[in-house]
Amino acid sequence: MTGPPDFRAFVDARWPALVRFAYALTADRGDAEDVVQQALERCWRRWRHVRVDGAEAYVRTTIARLVISRWRVRHVVETPLEGADRAGSAGPEETVVLHDALWRELADLPPRMRAVVMLRFVEDLSEAQTAALLGCSVGSVKSQASRGLARLRTRPELMSLADPLSHGGGGEQS
Amino acid sequence: MNPLPADLPAAVKKAVSTHTGALDVPPVPWGELERRHRRTTLRRYGLGVISVLSVVGAVAAFGPGHDMLTKTAPPAGSPRYLQDHSLGRLANDPAWSAAMLRRAGRDAYVAPQRVLFADDIDGTRAALVRTRFGNESMDCWYSGPAGSVASAMKEEECDSPARVNRVLLGPTTADPRHATVLAVAASGARMTVWTNNDVGADGRIKSDVATGREVSPGVYAIHIAVPFPQVDLRLNELSGGDWRGPAYGTIPNPPRLTDAQWWARAAPGARGDANRTPPPGLAVQATYDRLGLRSDIPGARVLWVRRGSAATHSLLALRAPSGGWVLVATDSTPPVKAADGSTAYGSDIESVVTRPAGNPDQLAIAWWLTRPSPPGGPQPTTELGMVGPRNAVTARVTVAGTRAVTIPLQQGAGVADVPDAEHVIFLGRSGQALASTTVPEPWSWENGTLSHQI
Numbered sequence: 108m109t110g111p112p113d114f115r116a117f118v119d120a121r122w123p124a125l126v127r128f129a130y131a132l133t134a135d136r137g138d139a140e141d142v143v144q145q146a147l148e149r150c151w152r153r154w155r156h157v158r159v160d161g162a163e164a165y166v167r168t169t170i171a172r173l174v175i176s177r178w179r180v181r182h183v184v185e186t187p188l189e190g191a192d193r194a195g196s197a198g199p200e201e202t203v204v205l206h207d208a209l210w211r212e213l214a215d216l217p218p219r220m221r222a223v224v225m226l227r228f229v230e231d232l233s234e235a236q237t238a239a240l241l242g243c244s245v246g247s248v249k250s251q252a253s254r255g256l257a258r259l260r261t262r263p264e265l266m267s268l269a270d271p272l273s274h275g276g277g278g279e280q281s
Numbered sequence: 282m283n284p285l286p287a288d289l290p291a292a293v294k295k296a297v298s299t300h301t302g303a304l305d306v307p308p309v310p311w312g313e314l315e316r317r318h319r320r321t322t323l324r325r326y327g328l329g330v331i332s333v334l335s336v337v338g339a340v341a342a343f344g345p346g347h348d349m350l351t352k353t354a355p356p357a358g359s360p361r362y363l364q365d366h367s368l369g370r371l372a373n374d375p376a377w378s379a380a381m382l383r384r385a386g387r388d389a390y391v392a393p394q395r396v397l398f399a400d401d402i403d404g405t406r407a408a409l410v411r412t413r414f415g416n417e418s419m420d421c422w423y424s425g426p427a428g429s430v431a432s433a434m435k436e437e438e439c440d441s442p443a444r445v446n447r448v449l450l451g452p453t454t455a456d457p458r459h460a461t462v463l464a465v466a467a468s469g470a471r472m473t474v475w476t477n478n479d480v481g482a483d484g485r486i487k488s489d490v491a492t493g494r495e496v497s498p499g500v501y502a503i504h505i506a507v508p509f510p511q512v513d514l515r516l517n518e519l520s521g522g523d524w525r526g527p528a529y530g531t532i533p534n535p536p537r538l539t540d541a542q543w544w545a546r547a548a549p550g551a552r553g554d555a556n557r558t559p560p561p562g563l564a565v566q567a568t569y570d571r572l573g574l575r576s577d578i579p580g581a582r583v584l585w586v587r588r589g590s591a592a593t594h595s596l597l598a599l600r601a602p603s604g605g606w607v608l609v610a611t612d613s614t615p616p617v618k619a620a621d622g623s624t625a626y627g628s629d630i631e632s633v634v635t636r637p638a639g640n641p642d643q644l645a646i647a648w649w650l651t652r653p654s655p656p657g658g659p660q661p662t663t664e665l666g667m668v669g670p671r672n673a674v675t676a677r678v679t680v681a682g683t684r685a686v687t688i689p690l691q692q693g694a695g696v697a698d699v700p701d702a703e704h705v706i707f708l709g710r711s712g713q714a715l716a717s718t719t720v721p722e723p724w725s726w727e728n729g730t731l732s733h734q735i
């Protein structure tokens with residue numbers, strides 16, 4: 108078994124990715140940084156037990172479980188500034204609006220449901236991987252993912268913006 | 282009509298990637314990380330300093346950036362407001378502020394930048410100073426009696442700039458019976474504090490709850506009678522934000538639990554391994570503190586002990602003031618002598634449940650002795666600790682909702698490797714059910730506190 112990577116080197120290299128991962132799960136920048144710090148602090152204590160090839164998975168698992176077990180995750184509805192920089196949002200205006208609306212609606216999902224949706228459809232984890240990461244059953248992942256998508260489909264704001272999606276590619280994963 | 286087509290997951294992925302990709306991630310906050318690590322290490326291993334642990338503890342600090350996309354003028358007390366403004370009568374007194382910055386500059390490890398808040402509140406002079414700590418900002422509280430000169434202000438807690446800056450200030454000579462909780466947060470919020478957690482005879486958790494007042498826009502204060510084991514603070518903002526966490530400060534501690542006091546309470550009769558040395562009094566005191574429970578209530582017991590090579594697992598029954606029980610499963614490392622002569626002792630709370638008043642030998646609990654490890658971590662441990670009525674001879678454990686296994690018990694207690702255990706029924710000699718309990722979810726944060734269950 109290989110030894111653990113140097114903790115500082117690991118954090119320096121992976122901090123941005125970990126914060127973005129947590130941001131996807133929390134929808135709140137402040138909460139994301141906070142939960143990554145909490146996770147890293149916990150992992151730091153146990154770092155000598157971490158396999159070099161498992162460090163990132165270990166930290167991400169801790170982040171995900173902290174997110175779903177937090178006392179209460181604040182749901183912040185962000186209001187984009189008029190004319191704000193949208194350099195990262197390629198595509199027509201309607202798609203940008205849809206992405207913003209989707210982001211807001213995702214932020215309103217309960218933490219566990221949101222985590223399942225993110226891990227399954229954004230991180231592309233399998234149902235089994237998602238279940239292992241969150242410490243729940245595959246059945247729970249199936250049900251949370253299905254209910255999460257169903258909730259999004261029935262949100263009035265998204266229903267009114269449905270058209271741009273009809274031009275997108277890809278299909279739902281089972 | 283199907284309002285959204287079948288590629289919703291792809292749209293979700295694109296939407297999330299767009300937002301997370303555009304996030305401007307700040308550098309690694311090494312100072313804050315090291316501070317958290319140091320604090321936790323102290324809490325776990327520093328009995329030499331355990332007398333201050335109840336007021337140091339871990340911090341759930343929220344980083345900046347919550348209001349970055351808000352168009353309206355920031356409310357007084359919010360992080361955006363404090364970027365450009367100061368709060369309080371003294372903060373806008375240039376001479377006093379300059380003197381306060383000189384005072385803060387005496388603490389060699391920080392470089393004071395600006396006074397964010399300073400005023401006299403109910404007999405206490407308090408100041409909040411933005412400082413630099415390496416490459417990071419740090420907000421530090423200072424306090425003194427009302428009217429103090431800046432040079433006499435005492436340093437209290439420091440924290441990274443948070444959505445809610447808060448501090449617990451000890452009693453003053455003018456009012457020796459009360460401490461003050463101060464918070465700086467967005468104006469218009471509702472401040473609530475919980476102290477003296479308790480469990481009623483019915484097993485339900487209750488606390489002393491009080492509401493603070495906004496003494497000036499963005500500044501909140503509340504008095505609480507001393508002593509108290511811990512203060513949990515909550516602020517509900519008009520924007521919908523909801524912040525909750527402990528308030529810390531350097532207040533005098535209530536009397537500490539000595540080994541003699543604790544061992545006299547623990548009484549013989551604990552089940553489990555033959556060498557049933559109970560945890561030291563200071564470790565038990567730290568457990569009381571972390572749970573926000575008064576430690577001067579008689580009746581506490583050690584119900585069960587299991588000594589391992591790396592850790593000792595203990596199940597404590599702590600009687601709450603109103604007669605209910607708090608069952609606390611802990612694991613602890615052996616005491617070691619530190620270089621400075623102090624004794625170091627590490628202890629973690631693995632699970633906490635409350636139970637109604639009654640005979641502690643009839644209480645039931647099941648918990649994971651060591652929490653299952655995540656993928657990539659050490660070998661998963663799925664040992665389940667089970668302690669039920671002393672006359673129980675077996676435990677029927679429901680696994681993954683589909684099957685049940687039977688585990689033999691000794692004096693109503695046992696340990697078994699049962700992955701996915703969900704529910705435990707303790708059975709008597711003739712197979713009758715004596716008690717039952719659910720198994721907590723592994724890795725659940727709520728398992729280790731009382732406050733999160735209120």
